[in-house]
Amino acid sequence: MAEQALIEICELYKVFGKYPASVMSQVHEGAGKDELLAETGHTLGLRDINLKINRGEIFVIMGLSGSGKSTLIRHFNRLIDPTEGKILVDGVDVMELNKKELEQFRRHKMSMVFQRFGLLPHKTVLENVSYGLAVQGVKKPVRHQKATEWLETVGLKGYEQQYPSQLSGGQQQRVGLARALCTDAEILLMDEAFSALDPLIRSEMQDQLIELQDKLHKTIVFITHDLDEALRLGDKIAILKDGELVQQGKPEEILLNPATEYVEAFVKDVNRARALTVETVMNPPISRITANTIGEALEQMKKLPEDYGYYVNEDGYQGILLQETLEQAAEDNAEAALNETLIEELEAVSPDAILESVIPETLDTEYHLPVVDEEGSLQGELSRSNLAEVLGDSSRQAA
Numbered sequence: 001m002a003e004q005a006l007i008e009i010c011e012l013y014k015v016f017g018k019y020p021a022s023v024m025s026q027v028h029e030g031a032g033k034d035e036l037l038a039e040t041g042h043t044l045g046l047r048d049i050n051l052k053i054n055r056g057e058i059f060v061i062m063g064l065s066g067s068g069k070s071t072l073i074r075h076f077n078r079l080i081d082p083t084e085g086k087i088l089v090d091g092v093d094v095m096e097l098n099k100k101e102l103e104q105f106r107r108h109k110m111s112m113v114f115q116r117f118g119l120l121p122h123k124t125v126l127e128n129v130s131y132g133l134a135v136q137g138v139k140k141p142v143r144h145q146k147a148t149e150w151l152e153t154v155g156l157k158g159y160e161q162q163y164p165s166q167l168s169g170g171q172q173q174r175v176g177l178a179r180a181l182c183t184d185a186e187i188l189l190m191d192e193a194f195s196a197l198d199p200l201i202r203s204e205m206q207d208q209l210i211e212l213q214d215k216l217h218k219t220i221v222f223i224t225h226d227l228d229e230a231l232r233l234g235d236k237i238a239i240l241k242d243g244e245l246v247q248q249g250k251p252e253e254i255l256l257n258p259a260t261e262y263v264e265a266f267v268k269d270v271n272r273a274r275a276l277t278v279e280t281v282m283n284p285p286i287s288r289i290t291a292n293t294i295g296e297a298l299e300q301m302k303k304l305p306e307d308y309g310y311y312v313n314e315d316g317y318q319g320i321l322l323q324e325t326l327e328q329a330a331e332d333n334a335e336a337a338l339n340e341t342l343i344e345e346l347e348a349v350s351p352d353a354i355l356e357s358v359i360p361e362t363l364d365t366e367y368h369l370p371v372v373d374e375e376g377s378l379q380g381e382l383s384r385s386n387l388a389e390v391l392g393d394s395s396r397q398a399a
């Protein structure tokens with residue numbers, strides 16, 4: 001698509017140390033992180049990062065501790081200046097912003113949710129959430145009104161006058177989220193925002209974020225070192241290793257075609273049945289029958305690989321037609337219109353369904369399951385062998 005990326009990073013390098021510029025030639029010649037540190041005392045934070053983050057997507061950045069995740073997103077709002085490279089946000093080169101513009105940019109364009117909540121301890125929950133608006137100069141009644149609404153949205157109605165220390169970790173993180181949302185910034189940067197939470201609360205927060213995102217369509221950059229979290233939230237995932245981007249793509253691409261051994265090590269223990277949706281493994285919908293008469297339906301059926309097909313009319317998927325049934329009916333009158341009595345019920349699955357949830361149905365029937373979207377349109381077919389292929393072999397190499 002020709003649409004311009006909201007965040008675009010081009011050939012970004014970051015070296016930490018006294019004289020970064022003096023070691024760049026070594027970096028360009030390919031010196032590794034360890035080598036550079038040993039020889040020059042400089043730390044290679046990022047090397048040649050190129051990526052595009054589109055409007056409205058949740059872009060996950062993943063990697064082990066020290067791989068450069070925080071360094072990377074801190075470039076987005078220029079908490080860190082690059083050693084080399086370009087950072088464009090909505091077409092604007094953030095390095096070109098003057099002090100005042102940068103201030104505006106940080107206040108209005110992006111907000112950040114931190115791992116350790118980062119709430120102001122001596123301010124109430126309401127004041128914490130409305131803080132960003134106060135900085136923007138929004139009047140008290142307005143900002144308190146907005147903050148109250150966001151607190152309600154994240155499930156904290158009634159806690160407005162409490163102090164952060166009176167809240168659980170999960171609740172504090174909700175305050176952090178409400179605070180980030182309250183400024184109405186287009187971009188949310190979330191650096192390990194859920195990592196401090198216990199698994200159950202964490203999973204609730206993930207659900208909440210997904211639910212919010214369905215309504216708000218923000219652009220969210222989400223850092224995690226947890227692959228399950230990355231797969232659950234990410235529209236795209238980028239994987240960093242020692243400051244380099246080793247792979248980026250859709251979750252299923254990463255899962256099914258890990259680019260390197262490092263990525264493979266990340267994905268090998270993933271429960272694919274839980275991580276993949278029907279859509280990512282189904283086959284195209286070839287067994288489609290759209291005929292008006294029994295005779296025409298039989299003609300179409302004969303071209304299909306199986307002795308059944310999915311009957312689809314203007315209202316979408318209707319059910320399954322069996323060759324045997326059609327042949328019997330054709331003996332009476334092949335010119336007759338296809339009628340409902342010939343169509344058998346076969347429940348469809350949704351393209352968005354998690355594979356795990358459809359395993360029983362898939363194994364329970366001798367047919368491929370029709371995959372039908374919300375509008376009733378036939379999108380694909382799911383067979384047992386589709387399942388076996390992705391679930392059976394977890395050590396598959398990149399193709």
Ligand SMILES: Nc1ncnc2c1ncn2[C@@H]1O[C@H](COP(=O)(O)OP(=O)(O)OP(=O)(O)O)[C@@H](O)[C@H]1O
Binds near residue numbers: 017044064069070071
């Ligand atoms: N201010 C700094 N000065 C020197 N080196 C730094 C600085 N900030 C980061 N680094 C180095 O850059 C590398 C990447 O660090 P970064 O904090 O981005 O990692 P991370 O992927 O966010 O790790 P974690 O998962 O532990 O948060 C590390 O080797 C780190 O030592």
Ligand SMILES: [Mg+2]
Binds near residue numbers: 069070071191
């Ligand atoms: Mg970090």
